[in-house]
Amino acid sequence: MKAVCWRGTRDVRVEDVAEPKIINPRDIVVRVTSTAICGSDLHLYNNVFPGMTSGDILGHECMGEVVEVGPSVESLRAGDRVVIPCTIACGGCFYCKQGQYSACDNSNPNPSSSSQILGYPCCGMMGYSSVTGAYAGGQAEYVRVPFGDVGPLKIPDGIPDEKVLFLSDILPTGWMGALNCAVQPGDVVAVWGAGPVGQMAIRSLLLQGAERVIAIDRLDDRLEVAARAGAETFNASEGQVYEFLLEATGGRGPDACLDAVGMEADGHGLMDAADRVKQTLGVETDRPPVLREAIRCVRKGGTISLLGVYAGLVDSLPMGVAFNKGVTFRMGQVRVQAFHHLLLSLIMQDLLRPEEIISHTAPLSDASEMYKLFLKKADRCLKVVLKPGQTRAA
Ligand SMILES: NC(=O)c1ccc[n+]([C@@H]2O[C@H](COP(=O)([O-])OP(=O)(O)OC[C@H]3O[C@@H](n4cnc5c(N)ncnc54)[C@H](O)[C@@H]3O)[C@@H](O)[C@H]2O)c1
Ligand SMILES: [Zn+2]
Ligand SMILES: [Zn+2]
Numbered sequence: 001m002k003a004v005c006w007r008g009t010r011d012v013r014v015e016d017v018a019e020p021k022i023i024n025p026r027d028i029v030v031r032v033t034s035t036a037i038c039g040s041d042l043h044l045y046n047n048v049f050p051g052m053t054s055g056d057i058l059g060h061e062c063m064g065e066v067v068e069v070g071p072s073v074e075s076l077r078a079g080d081r082v083v084i085p086c087t088i089a090c091g092g093c094f095y096c097k098q099g100q101y102s103a104c105d106n107s108n109p110n111p112s113s114s115s116q117i118l119g120y121p122c123c124g125m126m127g128y129s130s131v132t133g134a135y136a137g138g139q140a141e142y143v144r145v146p147f148g149d150v151g152p153l154k155i156p157d158g159i160p161d162e163k164v165l166f167l168s169d170i171l172p173t174g175w176m177g178a179l180n181c182a183v184q185p186g187d188v189v190a191v192w193g194a195g196p197v198g199q200m201a202i203r204s205l206l207l208q209g210a211e212r213v214i215a216i217d218r219l220d221d222r223l224e225v226a227a228r229a230g231a232e233t234f235n236a237s238e239g240q241v242y243e244f245l246l247e248a249t250g251g252r253g254p255d256a257c258l259d260a261v262g263m264e265a266d267g268h269g270l271m272d273a274a275d276r277v278k279q280t281l282g283v284e285t286d287r288p289p290v291l292r293e294a295i296r297c298v299r300k301g302g303t304i305s306l307l308g309v310y311a312g313l314v315d316s317l318p319m320g321v322a323f324n325k326g327v328t329f330r331m332g333q334v335r336v337q338a339f340h341h342l343l344l345s346l347i348m349q350d351l352l353r354p355e356e357i358i359s360h361t362a363p364l365s366d367a368s369e370m371y372k373l374f375l376k377k378a379d380r381c382l383k384v385v386l387k388p389g390q391t392r393a394a
Helices: 039-045 112-118 161-168 170-179 195-208 220-228 241-248 271-279 289-297 320-323 336-348 363-374
Strands: 002-008 011-016 029-037 062-069 080-083 143-145 187-192 212-216 233-237 254-259 303-306 330-333 360-363 384-388
Touching: 002 363, 011 363, 029 080, 029 161, 029 363, 039 363, 062 143, 062 161, 080 161, 161 170, 161 336, 161 384, 170 195, 170 303, 170 336, 187 195, 187 241, 187 289, 195 212, 195 220, 195 254, 212 220, 212 241, 220 233, 233 241, 241 289, 254 289, 271 289, 289 303, 289 320, 360 363, 363 384
Parallel strands: 187 212, 187 254, 212 233, 254 303, 303 330, 360 384
Antiparallel strands: 002 011, 029 062, 029 143, 029 384, 062 080
């Protein structure tokens, strides 16, 4: 079968690989009908997230048709349409029982790799390096899904893939980040990053009752999409974010600040130059200008919600400011399985339309070109959906 294989820094190729098989009784195999490229894939593409090996199959946002189920899977059968959560969860461990699916203790068969880096084993993830279990990903014609009786979400007939594909990751991510802002009536929330994750967070915040959401990015085309969803916008290349947000909130600062950018944020000046050198040398794994800015901007007693991925070490955080303001930090890897049923019902009621952010749809064979486009954010590229079953139109 064809699959998108990682071959090194900014080098992905569509190659012929062996088809997946059932290995464990709780596995299922899915024929992938749609799969997306995520900002998280860019951390692997840029080779700043550890644990990749040449030949690894990428992809943690996918859906399709079940073709085979393991003998212990009773909830699904061949022919069912399912969306696959990016985070893999066993459903029975201490954490899964509390709904903390992304902290699952049993889904990472390679715990020593993440223990060395993080000091504890993290959960398994589809297509996301040896740190999260070295599972083959879903940017492929077929994919094996572990714990198929717990994760995959069954999709009723008649709903197009595009409406539900993002239940695999970015929609529950945006929803969780918004919940972590603990929105109260009248709240103003600033969202850094109008990429796919920021877009999902903006829609979730408005649905959860935020009075105003202010989207911050440097790309006007992405800010336009945020504005259409109901956000106010600020282009960070046109002035100081801090001054703008203070002015916009009567001098107080936003009640909550949500970072939908993470470890590869654009910065400027000496601090950014130092971050880039340290990231290249590996002494600082993450570049945190957005996190620093959010701490500076949030009002006293406010909340900072981190969705953008941080992998390891960040330097020069203004902890004194955070401490003296009494800031609450909430963050984490998405708990897809905790939210996807609710979010599917919101989609079916037409209260959420995640498909609005799809800018490019292409056959799987175009993956290499689409990764380049998404990295450069060229051609108004906001979200790419790859179709393994399709060939390019003549
Ligand atoms: N927590 C989770 O479970 C989870 C899930 C999915 C994705 N993520 C992470 O969310 C982040 C965003 O993902 P995405 O798919 O939207 O990626 P993306 O790269 O398409 O979007 C990031 C956006 O941030 C903007 N940006 C960069 N620097 C900025 C700055 N200093 N100020 C304001 N905006 C800035 C970029 O212009 C871009 O529009 C990534 O780090 C990704 O790994 C986390
Ligand atoms: Zn993702
Ligand atoms: Zn578990």
